[in-house]
Amino acid sequence: MTRTLITGGLVVTASDELHVDVLVEGGRVVALATPGSHGWTADRVLDATGKYVLPGGVDAHTHMEMPFGGTYAADTFETGTRAAAWGGTTTIVDFAIQSIGGSLQEGLDAWHGKADGRCAIDYAFHMILSDVNRSTLKEMDRLVAEGVTSFKLFMAYPGVFYSDDGRILRAMQQASGNGGLIMMHAENGIAIDVLVEQALAEGRTDPRHHGDVRKVALEAEATHRAVQLARVAGSPLYVVHVSADEAVAEIASARHKGLPVFGETCPQYLFLSTDNLAEPDFEGAKYVCSTPLRPREHQEVLWRGLRNDELQVVSTDHCPFCFSGQKEMGRGDFSKIPNGMPGVENRMDLLHQAVVEGRISRRRWIDIACASPARMFGLYPKKGTVAPGADADIVIYDPAAEQTISAATHHMNVDYSAYEGKRVTGRVETVLSRGVPVIEGGEYVGHPGHGTYLPRGTCQYL
Template sequence: MSSTRTLIRGGLVVTAAEETHADVLVEDGRIAALAAHGSTVAEGWTADRTIDAAGRYVVPGGVDAHTHMEMPFGGTFASDTFETGTRAAAWGGTTTIVDFAVQTKGRSLHAGLDAWYAKADGKCAVDYAFHMILSDVTERSLKEMDRLVEEGITSFKLFMAYPGVFYSDDGQILRAMQRSADNGGLIMMHAENGIAIDVLVEQALAAGHTDPRYHGEVRKVLLEAEATHRAIQLARVAGAPLYVVHVSADEAAAEIAAARAKGLPVFGETCPQYLFLSTDDLAEPDFQGAKYVCSTPLRPREHQEALWRGLRTDDLQVVSTDHCPFCFVGQKELGRDDFSKIPNGLPGVEHRMDLLHQAVLDGHISRRRWIEIACAAPARMFGLYPKKGTIAPGADADVVIYDPTVEQTLSAATHHMNVDYSAYEGRRITGQVETVLSRGEVVIDRREYVGRAGHGQYVPRGTCQYLR
């Protein structure tokens, strides 16, 4: 293939480490060099294509480390395929997703992984990697974990929730953690006390409480905090690192902060829905609240400040979406008479970068922290840095030209996710992705999609870089 050079001129380059007015030279899919705008070096560069980024930010492509494309749940499937979901990701300035391959009970990890390779192969608009969901912790699957780490699947998700589906008991969790302590893998934990929640679900339904808002009421804050505490103690016993996914509540965030204050290798992720939405949405009348059913659930608004504080103090390191969309018509409606049958999950892969930019304008986080929690930290956490998550010589040329001044209104009428509603319908925000490069190839060109299914490549990962 002939060498191609792209020059991005005149923008403010923002990474987690610094902000600098620089021109960026891209060659053969990688960042070749940066030089001060107007400098002799930059002025001497020539390219096949020049992108004018004056008045724009030039930021790394986002890394969304928690998505569920085509995820089976409750007799249906997430409505975004790898093709539609990664295209929507590109529209939102995310150039790498880490999705979850699922082990079926009684089957091997590799059988699950192969099924996900097949779903994604040749379909993705941007690059992708996989975590592995352990549904069945046995001697066989524990041995397989070692092989997977060697193959670049270096993180494993366990569930303290969903008895009979994904649930693992404390003994299984401890065994998996002990294995990860030896093989360098990272255990990701869905921390909710599923056994207790099932009792509360049964009692709520028996009392005639069937509306979506009860989904949040039975999945209590204390049961998230208790499970988070328990997961941390089990990780301590195993001598293993721990990453707690979709932290939604003040008390759970406090458990992680306390562990980190002891110097323990405990990490936390939250999601835009917990930062911007609340139980007010879940309580919308006429079953509209079903649109906001996800687990962990949305919390009362007062929990938001604790999550923002955790992101500022680095007690929470990553913002991912947990993108798992189900259409309102025909999918969310499965639970019209029983909140426990509403498929759990929200669409969000397209809006994460924009919502977090709005958080910069609102004073919650700094511009560099925006890039840290959306790009650099997830790349480091999951062994992708500095190939992904930064703009530096040698990195993949995953680059977003971002206009910080454009106002937009989020809506199902204009988003590109394959779902019939927006969790942020009518929300006005400032800032918008203008142009996106994935490994040097333009996939969004001044708000026009020019990418293609199959451009995205599978990326094997190293181990967590915070532990090296």
């Protein structure tokens, strides 16, 4: 059994910053100790002097190979998890999709068919509920018992994923009894479709109008409605990809009342804006996602929400579509642009840049990127920390290295970078997944199938 010693680094977790050595054996962390206080021997010694030793990132919102608008997300589970590893993420939670008229189990089986034996890092699944009915409500109980403990519903996309308030309430009531966590895409899709129709009729077809029609008020209204439905049902609620100040206020208000309501935002809302959507020559299509990018003034509200725990998690909503051949499907009609952006490889570095700029602390960086998503979705302390008994998902991170984000050097299977040319300080040097090197010396040394499926516990904030 291989023993690995990581020595000389600063171990950063959500709760501590400690100059300690880390001993890994059997795929787990077995001990931490002050340098010089132990006589450990190891088969492999990793010198982390001057570096951070971090828990591997947990990205709780990805969409590998997701069908959308007549095409598929460009990253497979193989390419997407490899890119995640390059960026210091060692666990993803992706979304299995129930087809309308189909069972939850059929959707889950289909996603296992895509992922099993192909992932470079560990993975788990949420379940998208597209068709809430008596049968699927019963299935929710069984899935929770088997480790699929979170269920996503949509207030947007009528005719595709949309659920009305009655179906949402029934799903929330079921979750209140079985321990599941309801995740909500909170936008008023019925009203948005009216505004889309009107914009196109008026000749407003460019990508920037995608943001115009998906109004802040319609995200806030849906967030408020989701909170009230969860309150009636006695259910916890996790609002995904929060993008706007008024939606943050709705979540904060609920939390101040003591309700079990949680919020997630994404790097695109923290670093990009409607300025990107308005880029000329159809370049704005690269930034079409839902919820949409907002004016820059919303960014500080999101950062403040992360600092004061009104928002708990930063995930990527990684759902990449190539500009050529995919995003271009919406030339002349923004409503046909596939919704989604790449980012699974960039999240840890972008959030470290926020540390460098003083927006968040080092420990808060690890909290929102590693520990909180692990706790939220029943994976902690197996994932999300560096502590005895935890999986040895460990990143040695150089906080002084500088890099420029670019499609020319990233590893995601997409032909552009949403952060092209952005200079950041900090870079992943080495990544261990359950003690096994995946990234080492600037090279990918992992392989498809190393990643294992993770049945999850229930939300650990309840």
